[in-house]
Amino acid sequence: MNPADAIIQIEGVGKTYASGFQALQALDLSIRRGEIFALLGPNGAGKTTLIGIVCGLVKPTSGRVLADGHDIRKDYRRAREKIGLVPQELTTDVFESVWATVRFSRGLFGKAPDDAHLERVLRALSLWDKRDSKIATLSGGMKRRVLIAKALAHEPEILFLDEPTAGVDVELRREMWALVRGLREQGVTVILTTHYIEEAEEMADRIGVIDRGELVLVEDKAVLMQRLGQRQLTLFLQRPVAALPPELAEYRLDLAADGSRIVYRFDGKDDPGTIPGLLRRLLASGIDVRDLQTRQSSLEEIFVGLVGARR
Amino acid sequence: MNRHAIWAIYRFEMARTGRTLLQSIAAPVISTSLYFIVFGAAIGARMEQIDGVSYGAFLVPGLIMLAVLTESISNASFGIYMPRYSGTIYEVLSAPVSFVEIVIGYVGAAATKSVILGSIMLLTARLFVDFTILHPFWMAGFLVLTSVTFSLFGFIIGIWAQGFERLQIVPTMIVTPLAFLGGSFYSITMLPPFWQQVTLFNPVVYLVSGFRWSFYGSADVAVAISFGMTCLFLLACLLVVWAIFRTGYRLWP
Ligand SMILES: Nc1ncnc2c1ncn2[C@@H]1O[C@H](COP(=O)(O)OP(=O)(O)O)[C@@H](O)[C@H]1O
Ligand SMILES: [Mg+2]
Numbered sequence: 001m002n003p004a005d006a007i008i009q010i011e012g013v014g015k016t017y018a019s020g021f022q023a024l025q026a027l028d029l030s031i032r033r034g035e036i037f038a039l040l041g042p043n044g045a046g047k048t049t050l051i052g053i054v055c056g057l058v059k060p061t062s063g064r065v066l067a068d069g070h071d072i073r074k075d076y077r078r079a080r081e082k083i084g085l086v087p088q089e090l091t092t093d094v095f096e097s098v099w100a101t102v103r104f105s106r107g108l109f110g111k112a113p114d115d116a117h118l119e120r121v122l123r124a125l126s127l128w129d130k131r132d133s134k135i136a137t138l139s140g141g142m143k144r145r146v147l148i149a150k151a152l153a154h155e156p157e158i159l160f161l162d163e164p165t166a167g168v169d170v171e172l173r174r175e176m177w178a179l180v181r182g183l184r185e186q187g188v189t190v191i192l193t194t195h196y197i198e199e200a201e202e203m204a205d206r207i208g209v210i211d212r213g214e215l216v217l218v219e220d221k222a223v224l225m226q227r228l229g230q231r232q233l234t235l236f237l238q239r240p241v242a243a244l245p246p247e248l249a250e251y252r253l254d255l256a257a258d259g260s261r262i263v264y265r266f267d268g269k270d271d272p273g274t275i276p277g278l279l280r281r282l283l284a285s286g287i288d289v290r291d292l293q294t295r296q297s298s299l300e301e302i303f304v305g306l307v308g309a310r311r
Numbered sequence: 312m313n314r315h316a317i318w319a320i321y322r323f324e325m326a327r328t329g330r331t332l333l334q335s336i337a338a339p340v341i342s343t344s345l346y347f348i349v350f351g352a353a354i355g356a357r358m359e360q361i362d363g364v365s366y367g368a369f370l371v372p373g374l375i376m377l378a379v380l381t382e383s384i385s386n387a388s389f390g391i392y393m394p395r396y397s398g399t400i401y402e403v404l405s406a407p408v409s410f411v412e413i414v415i416g417y418v419g420a421a422a423t424k425s426v427i428l429g430s431i432m433l434l435t436a437r438l439f440v441d442f443t444i445l446h447p448f449w450m451a452g453f454l455v456l457t458s459v460t461f462s463l464f465g466f467i468i469g470i471w472a473q474g475f476e477r478l479q480i481v482p483t484m485i486v487t488p489l490a491f492l493g494g495s496f497y498s499i500t501m502l503p504p505f506w507q508q509v510t511l512f513n514p515v516v517y518l519v520s521g522f523r524w525s526f527y528g529s530a531d532v533a534v535a536i537s538f539g540m541t542c543l544f545l546l547a548c549l550l551v552v553w554a555i556f557r558t559g560y561r562l563w564p
Contacts, residue, residue, distance in 0.1 A: 017564060018564065052564075055405040056404060056405050057401055057404055057405055057563070058563065058564055059559055059563045059564070076407060077313070077407040077409075078407070079407075080405060080406060080407040081407045083405070085401070085402075085405050087398070087401050089398055091397055091398035091399045091401065092399065093323075093394075093397075093399050094397075095327070095330060096323075096326075100323075100326065103319075104319045104322070104323050105319075105402060106315075106319075107315040107316060107318055107319030107322075108315070108316045108319045108320070108402060108403065108406045108408065109315075109316070109406050109407060110313045110315050110316055110406075110407050110408075111315060112315060150402065
């Protein structure tokens with residue numbers, strides 16, 4: 001990636017906690033301006049640690065991070081002004097009102113009061129009607145929205161969402177996805193961590209897989225799905241067959257035990273033109289197809305395959 | 312300087328005070344009034360004058376210092392401990408603020424509250440006893456200086472504490488005894504010579520003595536020494552706070 005396209009550059013960042021535990025090994029990662037980047041990894045992989053380092057909550061043991069060209073330690077003011085963080089834990093000032101807490105956040109990040117902006121943020125998160133409510137009286141999902149509103153109060157260019165939809169109901173999750181897309185349209189770069197692979201699949205432009213403090217891979221989602229994704233074509237036969245005709249041997253086909261189905265497995269690297277050819281050869285061999293079904297392996301299966309292989 | 316941030320923290324802390332007005336202002340005022348009634352009016356009537364000042368009037372500066380001292384510590388320590396405990400401190404630590412701004416916000420709010428408390432107590436005391444203030448500017452100066460110094464001290468405790476118990480331990484086990492033995496209720500010249508010497512190691516003596524001097528013009532210790540010692544303690548606290556942020560002690564893993 002051209003350095004000018006990178007809004008965040010993480011260079012050789014490692015973290016060993018005081019306990020001696022190495023949570024991150026010298027890790028390099030660049031985040032592209034304006035993208036939605038999903039950091040995917042099992043619990044304890046080091047996602048929160050990495051985000052903590054970029055946001056200034058955890059001291060890195062080695063390496064450096066640039067946010068929009070500003071070193072996050074030496075030039076922390078300019079770096080941090082651009083960053084908003086929604087933490088993993090639901091930590092809110094329960095006695096404050098929603099309005100007071102978002103005003104606080106905006107001021108804390110050095111911005112002059114702007115009630116109109118805060119109103120837009122609260123409306124976008126369906127919090128406007130709750131602006132005078134004490135945070136303690138809100139549901140978990142609402143508290144999560146409050147944290148997002150706080151992170152957006154100072155108009156950041158980069159937004160970190162650490163497991164934004166953990167423990168959130170389906171409806172709110174969909175709303176949040178819509179919100180994140182809306183932010184991207186406004187030019188905000190979004191980095192989210194998740195272990196809902198569905199979420200990465202749905203949202204991300206690029207995906208990084210992290211495991212045991214190491215970045216296992218970083219790839220465009222589409223490329224990743226194509227490169228590693230298994231696809232499967234199931235053909236339901238009009239009449240069961242006892243065996244596959246020998247002239248189909250060049251295809252990797254499996255016949256179900258009862259002879260009623262043929263399964264063809266292929267991956268992104270295979271020529272898509274093989275399928276029509278296969279169908280013609282089947283017909284020519286006198287095998288009639290009643291119905292067919294295709295299935296693409298999900299990111300989840302890719303992920304489990306990747307991480308599982310390292311165990 | 313991130314002025315908006317200082318103001319945000321300050322306002323947040325003052326709003327917290329507003330919510331706990333009963334506990335943070337009313338409670339110390341009531342307990343001090345009780346001291347005045349018991350010691351000032353009831354017992355004080357049978358006490359001799361000290362340095363030409365009635366015992367009730369003698370008590371006023373000492374009791375105010377006592378309350379300002381303990382409230383500064385408990386307020387400031389709670390103010391920074393709570394966000395550490397609940398986790399909301401992540402926001403302050405990830406904001407574009409320097410440690411100086413964080414300290415001004417938190418400690419400034421705690422000190423403001425102490426100054427308000429001290430002023431209210433001064434007015435309340437007037438209801439019970441007659442007293443004069445010879446050096447009002449010095450009086451205000453000592454009040455502010457003590458509030459700031461002990462709010463800083465409380466801030467340090469709030470960062471050091473790893474549980475509510477530890478948060479209480481320093482105020483109750485160390486500060487309260489020092490405050491009671493620091494000449495709030497008596498002149499240290501009333502002690503035997505040996506204990507007078509020992510008492511001089513108690514920093515509270517200098518605060519109370521200087522503050523009392525600003526009221527009545529007489530003191531156990533020369534006012535310049537009182538002032539100097541208070542400033543020294545302020546400097547020591549500033550140094551510790553600087554070191555905390557320098558090393559990331561208990562704030563950054
Ligand atoms: N303050 C800390 N001290 C010691 N170990 C820690 C600390 N914070 C996190 N860890 C450890 O570092 C590893 C990575 O944690 P984390 O970054 O929270 O992972 P994730 O967010 O991917 O679940 C975990 O094994 C965790 O126990
Ligand atoms: Mg995490």
